[in-house]
Amino acid sequence: MSEQIALGTSRGRWVLAATALGSGMAFLDGTVVNVALPAMGEELNAGMAGLQWIVNGYMLMLASLVLLSGSLGDRLGRRRVYVIGVIWFAVASMVCTVAPTLEVMIAGRVLQGIGGALLTPGSLAILQTTFRQADRAKAVGSWSGLTSVAAAVGPFVGGSLVDSGSWRLIFLLNVPVAAVTVLVTLRHVPETRDEEAAGRLDINGAILATIGLAGLTFGLISAGERGFGDPAVLTSLAIGVGALAFFVEVERRSSHPMLPPGIFANRRFTGANLVTVAVYGGLGTATFLLVVYLQTVLGYSALWAGASLLPMTALMLALSGYAGGLSDRIGAQLPMTIGPVLMAAGFLLMLRIQPGSGYFDTVLPAVVVLGLGLVATVAPLTATVLSSVADHHAGIASGVNNAVARSAQLMAVAAIPMAAGITGDTYLDAIEFHKGFGRALWISAILCAAGGAIAWFTVGEPKEKPGKTPARVHHHTHCALEAPPYADSRTPSPSSS
Structure with a gap:
C-alpha cells in the first residue's frame, strides 16, 4: 500500500x-x-x-x-x-x-x-x-x-x-x-x-472490438464514395459485424471480460447506454460538421469557427454540478427525457443557418439550446449509470458508458455525412454542403429525440429495498462534449467522503 x-x-x-x-x-x-x-x-x-x-x-x-x-x-x-x-x-x-x-x-x-x-x-x-x-x-x-x-x-x-x-x-x-x-x-x-x-x-476482446469497429467505420465511410454494392464495402461491413458478434461471444465466455455481458441485465443501465448512443451519436454532427460548415460556407476564420461552440462548454462548466444535484432531488427520468429533446430542438434551430447568416441571431441561439440540453442530460445519465450497478461494478459501468459514447460518435461521424450526401469534395461546394448539412441536422435531431423517448420508458427510478440508502453520486464540474465523464469504483460519494 x-x-x-x-x-x-x-x-x-x-x-x-x-x-x-x-x-x-x-x-x-x-x-x-x-x-x-x-x-x-x-x-x-x-x-x-x-x-x-x-x-x-x-x-x-x-x-x-x-x-x-x-x-x-x-x-x-x-x-x-x-x-x-x-x-x-x-x-x-x-x-x-x-x-x-x-x-x-x-x-x-x-x-x-x-x-x-x-x-x-x-x-x-x-x-x-x-x-x-x-x-x-x-x-x-x-x-x-x-x-x-x-x-x-x-x-x-x-x-x-x-x-x-x-x-x-x-x-x-x-x-x-x-x-x-x-x-x-x-x-x-x-x-x-x-x-x-x-x-x-482481455486482449482477445480488445482486438475483436478494434477489428469490429474498424470494419464498420471503413465500410460506412467508403460507402459514401463507392456505394453499398462495392465488394470492398460489403466485405468490410461483414468483417465488422462478424468481429463484433464474435466479441460478444468471447466476452460471454471469458472469466475476466473487459465488457461483462451480465451488466446489461439491469434495465436502467441498458436504457442509459441506449440514450448515450442516441445523444452522442447526434452530437457528433455539432463537433464535426458544424465547425467545418462555418468555415467553408459562412467564411469564418478557424478561430471564430472554433469559438462558436464555446457557449456549450461554458454552460457545461457552469451548470453541470447544479444539474446533477437537481436530478438527485427529482430523479433522472425527467431531465434525461427533456435534455435530449432540447438537443433535438437545438439541431432544428441550426436549420436557420444560411449562407450569409449572422452568428448572434442564428448560430448562437441554436448552440445555447443544444448546450442546455446537454447539461440536462449528462449528469443525470452518469448518475444513472453508476447507481444502476453494485458498487464494485461502478468502474466497469462508467468505462462502458464512456466507451459507448465514443463508439456512438465514431459511427455517427462515419455514417451521418454519407447518409446526408456529404461525400467526396462536397464540403468544398457551399451550395451542396448546405443541403447536406441540413439533412445531417435532421438525422441528429431524430436521434436525440429518440434518446429522450428511450429515457422516458427505461430510466424509471429504482425501487429501493426497505432500509437501503439510495445511492448518491458526487457530481463534479465538467464540460465533456465527446463522452460522459469517466469515473470508477474508487470515486467517492458525498456520503463516504
Whole structure:
C-alpha cells in the first residue's frame, strides 16, 4: 500500500498538476483538431472521407482500448501506464506534425488514440489511489475543473495557430506539454497498483472490438464514395459485424471480460447506454460538421469557427454540478427525457443557418439550446449509470458508458455525412454542403429525440429495498462534449467522503 497524500501539501499539488497536464493535453487535442480540419483537408488534398478518418482514427482506438487500459494500469502500475500513454501521445503528435500525406496523418491519429486510451483513465485512477480518502472528492473536482478549462481554451488555441501559422503547430504544442508531464509525474507521483488484480487481460476482446469497429467505420465511410454494392464495402461491413458478434461471444465466455455481458441485465443501465448512443451519436454532427460548415460556407476564420461552440462548454462548466444535484432531488427520468429533446430542438434551430447568416441571431441561439440540453442530460445519465450497478461494478459501468459514447460518435461521424450526401469534395461546394448539412441536422435531431423517448420508458427510478440508502453520486464540474465523464469504483460519494 503506497503512502496517502494530502491535497493541500506541495506534493499533492504536484500530483494534481501531473494528472491535469496529461489529461488536459488530450482534451485540448480533441477540441483543436476539428477546428483545423478544413486547413488540413486543403493541404493534404483530403475529401470528406479523409476528414472523417482524421477524426475517427483517433476515436476508433480510444473507444476500443479505454476499457482495457484501466485493467492494464491496475496490474502494471498506474503511473507507469500513464507515463507510457503520455510519451506515446507525444510521439504520435510528432508524426501528425510532420505528416506529408493524408495516410501518414491518419496513422498518426490512430497512434494518438492508443496514447489517449492509456492516459485518459490513468489520470483519474492516480488521483483516486494516491490521495487520502478525505481529499479524493476535492482532488477529482479540481482535476475536472482544470481539464475542462483545457477543453474550453482549445478552440482559441487551435484557431489562433491555424489562422496565424500552420495547423501543424496544434500537434507540435503537445510535445513540450508531454515532456513537462512526464518529468513531474516521475518525480512527484508515487506508483500504485492493485495487488489483488487477478485473471488474464482481455486482449482477445480488445482486438475483436478494434477489428469490429474498424470494419464498420471503413465500410460506412467508403460507402459514401463507392456505394453499398462495392465488394470492398460489403466485405468490410461483414468483417465488422462478424468481429463484433464474435466479441460478444468471447466476452460471454471469458472469466475476466473487459465488457461483462451480465451488466446489461439491469434495465436502467441498458436504457442509459441506449440514450448515450442516441445523444452522442447526434452530437457528433455539432463537433464535426458544424465547425467545418462555418468555415467553408459562412467564411469564418478557424478561430471564430472554433469559438462558436464555446457557449456549450461554458454552460457545461457552469451548470453541470447544479444539474446533477437537481436530478438527485427529482430523479433522472425527467431531465434525461427533456435534455435530449432540447438537443433535438437545438439541431432544428441550426436549420436557420444560411449562407450569409449572422452568428448572434442564428448560430448562437441554436448552440445555447443544444448546450442546455446537454447539461440536462449528462449528469443525470452518469448518475444513472453508476447507481444502476453494485458498487464494485461502478468502474466497469462508467468505462462502458464512456466507451459507448465514443463508439456512438465514431459511427455517427462515419455514417451521418454519407447518409446526408456529404461525400467526396462536397464540403468544398457551399451550395451542396448546405443541403447536406441540413439533412445531417435532421438525422441528429431524430436521434436525440429518440434518446429522450428511450429515457422516458427505461430510466424509471429504482425501487429501493426497505432500509437501503439510495445511492448518491458526487457530481463534479465538467464540460465533456465527446463522452460522459469517466469515473470508477474508487470515486467517492458525498456520503463516504
